Structure formats: structure tokens, C-alpha cells
Amino acid sequence: MKAVKIIIVFMIACFIGYSCDSTTYEEISGEVENPTYSKNIKPIIENNCLSCHSAAAAEYPTMETYAQVRDAAENGNMICRIDDQSCGAVMPQSGRMPQTRIDIIKKWVVNGYPN
Numbered sequence: 001m002k003a004v005k006i007i008i009v010f011m012i013a014c015f016i017g018y019s020c021d022s023t024t025y026e027e028i029s030g031e032v033e034n035p036t037y038s039k040n041i042k043p044i045i046e047n048n049c050l051s052c053h054s055a056a057a058a059e060y061p062t063m064e065t066y067a068q069v070r071d072a073a074e075n076g077n078m079i080c081r082i083d084d085q086s087c088g089a090v091m092p093q094s095g096r097m098p099q100t101r102i103d104i105i106k107k108w109v110v111n112g113y114p115n
């Protein structure tokens with residue numbers, strides 16, 4: 001019985017943790033008209049990509065700075081990997097991000113990578 005309680009508490013904790021994580025994104029309010037790197041893109045990359053794509057984790061491409069993220073989108077296949085996946089496995093590896101989050105990144109690219 002005790003084990004069951006522990007599991008239930010753990011599941012609730014996970015759920016709360018997950019919801020908190022999601023609400024930190026600007027996208028919750030819907031459309032983001034003018035996404036910028038510091039306000040919108042950085043938090044998305046930090047929460048979804050940096051566990052692998054940091055200098056420490058060493059997965060290519062490193063996406064810790066504005067210049068690195070911009071380069072991954074502009075010259076690399078980052079947009080393809082998060083969106084249509086015709087160039088490789090979906091990123092993040094745990095599963096495609098919600099469409100709103102992908103759209104924010106795409107709008108940032110179309111708008112010319114505002115910092």
C-alpha cells in the first residue's frame with residue numbers, strides 16, 4: 001500500500017512539474033506576433049534542446065547563444081528537424097513539439113531572427 005501511495009505522489013509531482021514547465025512558454029497565450037530570441041526562442045531551446053545540444057553535452061549543433069541558434073536555423077537543418085522531418089529524425093528526440101512552439105520559431109526565422 002505504501003508503495004502505491006509513493007507512486008501516486010510521484011505521478012502527481014511529475015504532472016505538476018510538467019504543467020509548470022509548459023506554462024513558462026509565451027506560446028500559451030496563443031499567437032506570438034513578434035517573437036524575439038531573448039524572449040521566445042531562448043526559453044524554447046533551453047527547455048527542449050540544450051540537454052543535448054550544449055557545449056557540455058556536445059551534440060551537434062551547439063545552440064547556447066543567439067549566433068549559434070541563428071546559424072542552426074539559417075545554415076543548418078534545424079527548422080526541417082523540428083517541423084517536416086524530411087531531413088532526419090524529429091527534434092527533440094522525445095517527440096515533435098506542439099505546433100504553436102514550432103510556429104514561433106518559424107516566424108522568428110521569417111521575421112529575420114530578431115534578437
Ligand code: HEC
Nearest residue numbers: 048049051052059060061076077078081088089091092093
Ligand atoms: C535527447 C537529446 C536531444 C535533444 C533533447 C535534442 N536533440 Fe537534436 N540531436 C540529437 C542527436 C543525438 C543528434 C544526432 C543524430 C541525428 O542526426 O539524429 C541530433 C541532431 C540534431 C540536428 C541535426 C544536425 C545535423 O545537421 O546533423 C539538429 C538540427 C538538431 N538535432 C536540432 C535539435 C533541436 C532544435 C532540438 C530542440 C528542439 C533538439 N535537437 C533536441 C539529440 C538531441
